[in-house]
Amino acid sequence: MQSLKKSLILSFLITFLSLSSVLLSEDIISEPFFDFKGSLFENETIDMTIETIQPSTTSLIEKRNSVNFTGIINMYGLYEVNRNSNLFESTVSNNRLQFYSDADFFLDFRFQKGVKGFMDIYLGQINDPNVPSAQSLIINIKEYFVDFNLDYTSYFRVGKQYLKWGQGHFWNPIDFVNVDKKDFLNLNQALEGVYGLKVHIPNGTRSNLYFFLNSQQSDEPSDLSLVSKYEIALKNIELGISTLIKRNQSSRFGLEASTYLFGFDILSELSIFNGKEPFMNGSDVQYKSESRQYQWMGQLSKSINWERPNRVRVTYEHYYQTNGFETLNWTDTSLIDSLVEENIYIPNQLSKHYHSAFITISEFPYHSSNTFVNILQNFNDGSGLMNLGWTYTLINELTFNNSLIFYFGDSNSEYKGTGKSIDLRSQISLKF
Amino acid sequence: MNDKTNYPVSNNRPLTITIFLTTILIASSLSATSLKLKPSINKILKKIDKQQTIEKDVTAKVTILQQDIEQGIKQMESIYFAKGSTDQFLIVMTAPESEKGNGYLKADDHFWMYRRNTRTFQHISRDESIAGSDANTSDFETPKYELQYKGKKDSDNEDIIQTVNLGKIPAYKIDVSSDLPNVAYPNLTIWVRQDNLLPLKIQNKSYSNSLISTQYFLKYSKINDKFIAIKQMVIDNFEKGNKTVWEITDITFSPIDNHIFTKAYLENLSN
Numbered sequence: 001m002q003s004l005k006k007s008l009i010l011s012f013l014i015t016f017l018s019l020s021s022v023l024l025s026e027d028i029i030s031e032p033f034f035d036f037k038g039s040l041f042e043n044e045t046i047d048m049t050i051e052t053i054q055p056s057t058t059s060l061i062e063k064r065n066s067v068n069f070t071g072i073i074n075m076y077g078l079y080e081v082n083r084n085s086n087l088f089e090s091t092v093s094n095n096r097l098q099f100y101s102d103a104d105f106f107l108d109f110r111f112q113k114g115v116k117g118f119m120d121i122y123l124g125q126i127n128d129p130n131v132p133s134a135q136s137l138i139i140n141i142k143e144y145f146v147d148f149n150l151d152y153t154s155y156f157r158v159g160k161q162y163l164k165w166g167q168g169h170f171w172n173p174i175d176f177v178n179v180d181k182k183d184f185l186n187l188n189q190a191l192e193g194v195y196g197l198k199v200h201i202p203n204g205t206r207s208n209l210y211f212f213l214n215s216q217q218s219d220e221p222s223d224l225s226l227v228s229k230y231e232i233a234l235k236n237i238e239l240g241i242s243t244l245i246k247r248n249q250s251s252r253f254g255l256e257a258s259t260y261l262f263g264f265d266i267l268s269e270l271s272i273f274n275g276k277e278p279f280m281n282g283s284d285v286q287y288k289s290e291s292r293q294y295q296w297m298g299q300l301s302k303s304i305n306w307e308r309p310n311r312v313r314v315t316y317e318h319y320y321q322t323n324g325f326e327t328l329n330w331t332d333t334s335l336i337d338s339l340v341e342e343n344i345y346i347p348n349q350l351s352k353h354y355h356s357a358f359i360t361i362s363e364f365p366y367h368s369s370n371t372f373v374n375i376l377q378n379f380n381d382g383s384g385l386m387n388l389g390w391t392y393t394l395i396n397e398l399t400f401n402n403s404l405i406f407y408f409g410d411s412n413s414e415y416k417g418t419g420k421s422i423d424l425r426s427q428i429s430l431k432f
Numbered sequence: 433m434n435d436k437t438n439y440p441v442s443n444n445r446p447l448t449i450t451i452f453l454t455t456i457l458i459a460s461s462l463s464a465t466s467l468k469l470k471p472s473i474n475k476i477l478k479k480i481d482k483q484q485t486i487e488k489d490v491t492a493k494v495t496i497l498q499q500d501i502e503q504g505i506k507q508m509e510s511i512y513f514a515k516g517s518t519d520q521f522l523i524v525m526t527a528p529e530s531e532k533g534n535g536y537l538k539a540d541d542h543f544w545m546y547r548r549n550t551r552t553f554q555h556i557s558r559d560e561s562i563a564g565s566d567a568n569t570s571d572f573e574t575p576k577y578e579l580q581y582k583g584k585k586d587s588d589n590e591d592i593i594q595t596v597n598l599g600k601i602p603a604y605k606i607d608v609s610s611d612l613p614n615v616a617y618p619n620l621t622i623w624v625r626q627d628n629l630l631p632l633k634i635q636n637k638s639y640s641n642s643l644i645s646t647q648y649f650l651k652y653s654k655i656n657d658k659f660i661a662i663k664q665m666v667i668d669n670f671e672k673g674n675k676t677v678w679e680i681t682d683i684t685f686s687p688i689d690n691h692i693f694t695k696a697y698l699e700n701l702s703n
Contacts, residue, residue: 033599033633034648052654053683061511070529114700147700152691155700164551188549202694205520205539233542238555258555263613265556309561309568311670363671368502396506396530431530 065112071105075428082421099127104142104190114152119144120190143193155200162193163212165229165242166269167258170356170376171319171349173271173299174254176227176244177212184348184356184376185387185405185425207232222247229254236260250274250294265305272298297323315358324352326380330417351414353379368393372403376415383409383416389425401427471629473583473591473606476622479629481575483659488516489688492680494523494572498565501673508563512572512680513692520693521572523562524701531563533702538569539693541614546695548702553695559616566645566666566676570616577622580615581608595626598633602626617644630659643669655683 078098102124109117124138145159162180166172170182180191194216201209212227225246232239242254250273258267274296303317328350329335339345348354360372369392377384389403405423409416471479496508509527514520520539525531533548544553545560559570583591584607594605603623610618619637624630634647651663660680668674691697 028595028597028602030597031599031605033601035646050652050654050659054655068529114697116700149696149700152689152697155696162551164553167552167555190549200696200699202691202696204690205537205693205695206542208695233539233555236541238542260556265554267555307556309559310564367671368500393503395503396528 066110068108068110069105070108071103071432073101073103073430073432075099075101077426079424080420081423082419101125102138114147114149114155116147117145118147122190122192140192142190145193153201155202157198157200158196160193160195161198162191163198165212165227166254166256167267168269168301169303169305169315169317169358171269171299171301171317171354173269173301173319173321174229174240174242174256176225176242176252176254176271177214179216181346181348184374184385185403205233225249231256263306265307266303267305268300268302270298270300272296295323297321311362313358313360313362317356317358319349319354319356321349321352324380325350326352328381328414330381330412330414348376348378351378351380355379365390378409378414381409381413383407383413385415397431399429399431401425401429470593470595470604473593473608474578476593476604476606476624476629477577477581477583477608480622480624480631481578483628483630484575484661486514486516486574486656486658486660486685488656488685490514490516491682491684491686491688493682494567494678494680496562496565496567496676496678499673499675501671506565508565510562513688514572514574515688515690515693519574522693522698523569523572524698525563534563535698535702536560536562536569537693537695537698538573543569544695546698546702551699551702559614565678566668566674567664567678568616571647571664571678577608580612581610581620583608596623598623601632603632604629628659631661645669650677656685 076099078096078100080096080098082095102122105121105123107117107119107121119141120143122138122140122142124140126136126138128136141160143160143162145157145161147155147157149155163177165175165177170184170187177194177196178191179194182191183189194214195218196212196214196216199211203209208229208231210227210229210231214225214227215223218224225244227242227244229240229242231241237257237259240254240256242256244252244254252271252273254269254271256267256269258265260266274294299319299321301317301319303315305313305315307313336345339350344350354377356374356376358372358374360370362370364371369390371390372387374387375384376386384407386406386408387403388406389401391402392400394400403425405420405425407415407418407420407422411417411419490512491514492512494510494512496510498506498508500506507528508525508531510523510525513522513524518539521536522538523536525534533546535546537544537546537553543556543560545556546553559568561568586592592607596603596605598605603625605621605623608620608622617636618639619641621635621637622631623633625632630652631649633649635643636645636647637643646667646669648665648667649661649663650665651661652659653662654660660683662680662683663677665675665677668676
């Protein structure tokens, strides 16, 4: 009897504890579904019904012919302070105010089976008292080309075209194609194309083969050059190998790699060539081709990029070329004139070492605006420029861009040699 | 005599055992009922993945409506292609004109972002927001919660699963984290429906557990036994007031040619 009593008490306790745990587990907390207060979407509700639907049969790829006309109009205001140049324009010493504008108009013709045509018509106007009014209007067709493909296995583009050849942010040593160079102060500017035929043969998503037959300034077949590139994406790296072949000119070989490590995007480009490049060797000024010897030369760029999407983006890039200048007398106007005449002077690519940094903070200092600092420095002479600015987007199509550009270094240096100290630059861009 | 005195004892023993066993059975069944209502976090994650993984090729139209507190409302449209048997997808922007032609191409661990104005294919490691909105490319990937995230546990190494009512909907609330470098958000708080374990709401959090954005799954549709969240909303908790709603329409399961998932095709669609 005693045992039965004990058993009943024990059973009661077990049952009580079990019931308690179940009751406790069902102590349900209520939370609001939407924990925000909004304007546009505050009437959104959760739809608990799950309806079964049938797959659509509509084709989403537009199959009819179409013509699109778009463009961008830019208005610039530039105030150059303490301009006291002994280079290129040695007599000017006043501060200078300029207003000018330009526009790119894009025409895009679409046909079936991926056939299309494209044209970029550039229109620019310079408002400068030193420029005759007859010459102040610039009209240029930056690009016009036709695209077609062979059953989506090989893609062809023929005409005047700008090719993105290399992934570098500012320097592209493996760019064996383009003539127009990136403008440090306007990196998104549409660049002028070169004439030729591009062939792109994809092999799945991971590998691609490109050829470009360059007919720029070619009067006869022997003037043509052929650029090729093969790229492949391996485990977590994308590699590219490229070559430039041109008669009576040294071949060039390029290698590019991009990967990511610890949240950083890392990429590098290397080009090597052997020949009588119209370039100088160290401080020995031998820019005349007949006085120069064959030698191996190379150009290397490395960049590292970190980004928190829509918040902060930081890019650092370094450029090195074996045969760049370590020293150069930037006050020697005849020397600089000669370099310009020989097409040797390429801004931001004349010395041995350069580096640059690009920092953009989104939504700062307030909403709809971005603040950026872009710095470019010639490592060898210590000069450089810093572009500090902010952009404000009033509506998606209209952007204001204001920046202060500081030039630093000795007066005998690449960036200070022009005599510039500070530029105040404003730009209004309208996209349509 | 001894036998007599022992009778009651021998009579009570089976009864005691019966009561005790019955009690244990009742208690066990109550506990089992309680446990059955709470699947493990791993099971929840596995179910989310399984229910939403579509093994067929998918083409769909994605409309993104973004409300920016200063710039107003922006509507974007894109076409989404996904190769069911692989981890490939392609998103091509079709509107507005300023975004048209930009695209996102993914194959396994490789992700390229194409910018029309510079004709650049940027090979990047991270997820990217679509056209600056709060819709992320990871939102269009085959879900891999089970592989990428682990549930948070208490001091007894038991899964922490809360039973809550989200609005009026019975839900489970779980916290998961990931130490993988390429996930969009290292910490998540997920609310799933109790009846079918479909996500209702996800809070996306940083390494330090600060709230970045909140994702609401407003409507699901069932196509060929798979669930697709055809309407979602993301609230930007960083920039208060910014909201993005996207809707998926015109879903097809027709086979997609491999040539779609190439840089050449994306560039051809663009300029």
